[in-house]
Amino acid sequence: MSILVIAEHDNEEIKASTNNVVTAATNLEGDIHVLVAGSNCSGAKDQATKIAGVAKVLVADSPEYEHCLAENIADLIVAISANYTHILSPATTNGKNYMPRVSALLDVAQISDITSIESSDTFERPIYAGNCIATVQNSDSKKVITVRTTAFDAAQNDGSAEVVDLQESHNLGISEFIKEEIAESDRPELTAADVIISGGRGMQNGDNFKILESVADKLGAAIGASRAAVDSGFVPNDYQVGQTGKIVAPNLYIAVGISGAIQHLAGMKDSKVIVAINKDEDAPIFQVADYGLVADLFTAVPELDAKL
């Protein structure tokens, strides 16, 4: 029996989250196969073959998989699921979308957002915004799992897996892609960045995020935000860090004008070093910060920028 990892990719490239899931899969017993389902996805396929520890790359290259519509991808995964004991995907918005559909079609429970693999049937996962860690044992014959990518290192890219072309067509025809507004950015992706600087309601408006951008440029950082900053329209939704946004764990997280609500902390408190800049010395963010600076951000951030 083997383990199936569903690749996260944009047809051209494999996303690093796939490498994190492959590392998680190495804690289980069996060959690791990676499914690349997409359209004109030979770029992603080639990269997948290089992920260390992967035995086979299964490729389903067909127009109906181009936009990762859950209905089609789930049917494809179910169709090839017979020989796998575990099916894993990253807990990205794609994985969160199709994996529960897969598990319901297979009549098994899903184990969401695992942070540790204790054995082939026992896993740790955070609940209640990370305020509790549950150890759960699953009794289903197949385990369908989404993986919190920050909990596992990325597998290296020095492997050489065999490629298997799948002739699987699954087009339910009940959903259709219309358009996508994907932010183009030269910055690293939030979930893969070494350094993140995030702004909150204290930033006051979107324009003021420029002062964070300048620091980010110097540090090679990604830019994040609190829900309040997104809801207020300062920055787009994909900036949101937190329980219900993105989970991040960079080497350095700088929180600027963010109070530190439970829901925000849930998304960043596993960062290696946390810096908080806030003018309120009682802000809860200081309870998790390694280095706190009680100051007005509009003077502190430009000063930081100048000193870097």
Next chain:
Amino acid sequence: MKILVPIKRVVDYNVKVRPKADESGVDLNNVKMAINPFCEIAVEEAVRLKEAGTATEIIAVTVGTSASQEQLRTALALGADRAILVETDVEVEPLGIAKVLKGIIDKESPDLILLGKQAIDGDNNQTSQMLAALSGYAQATFASELKIEGEKAVVTREVDGGLQTISVNLPCIVSSDLRLNEPRYASLPNIMKAKQKPLDVIEAGTLGVDIEPRNKTLKVSPPPVREAGIIVETVEDLVDKLKNEAKVIT
């Protein structure tokens, strides 16, 4: 158009939950309970569709103990027309909840099922997708905009890279994200009126579906604690610490 809104009773989002001392579960003694915020957004969206003349009836449903009637009354006060409690003492997992909800869909034949994307206690983010699978319906998860256009729903979704718009055939499953709308507060007259609205109680057992948990919680422990940090006096100190102590910048 008939809309079904499954809602969940959860610990209020302001409560910081802790594991029990013996790690057998979560300590929920005397904590404040509320309707899951994402479910509240789902109810609000349904009410707006009704106010716009698109929807004719809104049914709120929950799976849980009789205490969950409180959250159903909240949904009724926000504008749902009637409510159903599927009563059970079992700690039902998303798959079981989806099976129960499928039973309700079979009885009520709604055109649209609006759920929250995630319950803020279990944080599973599974139920709507599982319900879509069991019904054979299309799913539009993490919605930040919903438009009904004839026999289709056009939904903008919050995805990792930004926004994605898809069109799905009705009936379909939609799960709400934070930016779908800003829920209203229930007015006092509406809270009073909600007490008169119909609330049916069904025993989960009568639906004939398997809701036995597949997962066993072996223990619930506290997360690792971060060691207390320090307050630096100046930006200069901060940069020095980051360079020479933490060594995270050069």
